[in-house]
Amino acid sequence: MRPWELQSRYIRVLAQRDQHDVLVQAAEDLIDGISPVGTMRRYVHENAAPDFLIDEAFAAVPIWDGADHVPVVSVKDRGEAARSRLALEKSKKFLIRAYVDPASLSKPNFNNGEPVWSDPDLGGASTFPAANQATGDVDAVRQDLDTATLQHNGLSGAGVAVAIVDTGIYRPHLARRLGFNPALDIGNSWTPPTVATKPGLNRVGHGTMCAYGVLAVAPNVTLLDYPLLLGRPAGEHTVRATISEMVLGYFVLIWRTIPQAALVVNNSWGIFHPSLDEFSPGDPRRYIDNPMHPFRLYVSLLTSFGADVVFAAGNCGKGCPNAVCLQRTAGMIMGANTYHEVLTLGACDVHDVRLCYSSQGPSIAGMFPQKPDVTAYTQYLGSKVQRGPRGFEPDTGTSAACAVASGCVAALRSRRPPTATDPATMIAVLQATAQPVGGAVPNYDYGFGILRPVAAGHSLGIIP
Structure with missing residues (x-):
């Protein structure tokens, strides 16, 4: 099923995942203005699950040690020095977008134990x-x-x-x-x-x-x-x-x-x-x-x-x-x-x-x-x-x-x-x-x- 065919019974979330070379590359694709679909497809294939459909068009974005951790930066950080603080390969965690079965959210090891968050309409x-x-x-x-x-x-x-x-x-x-x-x-x-x-x-x-x-x-x-x-x-x-x-x-x-x-x-x-x-x-x-x-x-x-x-x-x-x-x-x-x-x-x-x-x-x-x-x-x-x-x-x-x-x-x-x-x-x-x-x-x-x-x-x- 395609993501939009699941709206009636699945919900859309932002999901945290551990660093993976494909996720790092997908984030780089975004920065470079390249479609992430080709890069993400391999990750989607390796992580397929009936109750967790990954949106390959979303790519991935870094959140470093997790959503509660902000890298130490300041208003004086500029250019490459600042980018080095936010280096993609330094990020231990990434966000992806997925469609999930609400009944699965309460499973003990859902999303490999990593958190998910709401992705509401704006x-x-x-x-x-x-x-x-x-x-x-x-x-x-x-x-x-x-x-x-x-x-x-x-x-x-x-x-x-x-x-x-x-x-x-x-x-x-x-x-x-x-x-x-x-x-x-x-x-x-x-x-x-x-x-x-x-x-x-x-x-x-x-x-x-x-x-x-x-x-x-x-x-x-x-x-x-x-x-x-x-x-x-x-x-x-x-x-x-x-x-x-x-x-x-x-x-x-x-x-x-x-x-x-x-x-x-x-x-x-x-x-x-x-x-x-x-x-x-x-x-x-x-x-x-x-x-x-x-x-x-x-x-x-x-x-x-x-x-x-x-x-x-x-x-x-x-x-x-x-x-x-x-x-x-x-x-x-x-x-x-x-x-x-x-x-x-x-x-x-x-x-x-x-x-x-x-x-x-x-x-x-x-x-x-x-x-x-x-x-x-x-x-x-x-x-x-x-x-x-x-x-x-x-x-x-x-x-x-x-x-x-x-x-x-x-x-x-x-x-x-x-x-x-x-x-x-x-x-x-x-x-x-x-x-x-x-x-x-x-x-x-x-x-x-x-x-x-x-x-x-x-x-x-x-x-x-």
Whole structure:
């Protein structure tokens, strides 16, 4: 049977395996942009089992001593010296993707005694039809953020790479809307093996909207196109992207961008509802409320190397939650969007009013509760990636807020590299300089308040 023919009775997981020469080679194939199928086929043949079907198209990624072990790296590690710390042959453990019979999970020696983890479906924190009226335009956003002062002080994103982890970028549309052709690093971008389009030429949509939000604040950044929300297990046309696609993409992103002086990673995506996690509450294999899920290893590695990782809070707030939330609004900031080391964004309009769909804290039980961290602007007419019955739709959702925030961080990184201010300190500065809103600070509606990049620049000493 093929993987997609097993969905009705098997579940998809990320499985840990001991190092094997085939797994090392498959990881190298990924880095080199080569299909891993030919390499993995021998491993699949040698490890065939009726209740454990290995997905040969996934390849393998290193997790060194296991998902709870992060190699010791720092913001000062660069180039080959950094890569030597993450050498594939040093990894004692690798992750593969498999389809398993749920009845087999409780067997004493299932997967040779090695752990497995949830691989739930994901989606973008996307536009929201029930609140599709623009409250302003992109110029109002720029005015509220005082981007003129940022650029007057050389804070335009020059020298900073921004990875758009999304549905892909269509660069020609950005050029038409912005009046200039934004920089795109094709060599350090990456496309999942199941996606045929080239970097910068993906269909106009959610990812292009996010790239526009970044460029509206920091026009001189260099974009990296990581259309991971388009990636999915081969043949599974009915599912969205999965957390395993993020694991693959983050692995490649780390390997390719270690030499970057400054990197911001925009993640306007998340898991829509707890029911999408295959495992029950309290199960250590879960993703949504498990701080030890292996995806966190890659997030931790990125921040250790100095990358600023920015996430959307989601669109399940009290007032008008997105339909995919199934009316659930409590504890709906989940998974990676809750990690302590990421900057998580709520959403407000250009009048500083929280949008009714912006997800509120506390996060799902078991994870860092104080989210969102800060709030940024959304619901503005900007990218014009979608036309509705009354004209162009605004850029909405915590997706757009996340992108605007990534632009703010990139602007500050123009003159404040991670070797001077590490990501954790940058988050603390952004929290301390945010405009307080909503009573006690922090609160679960706005976090520490609305992002104020100029105030942050003053605090960092890069704006007089």
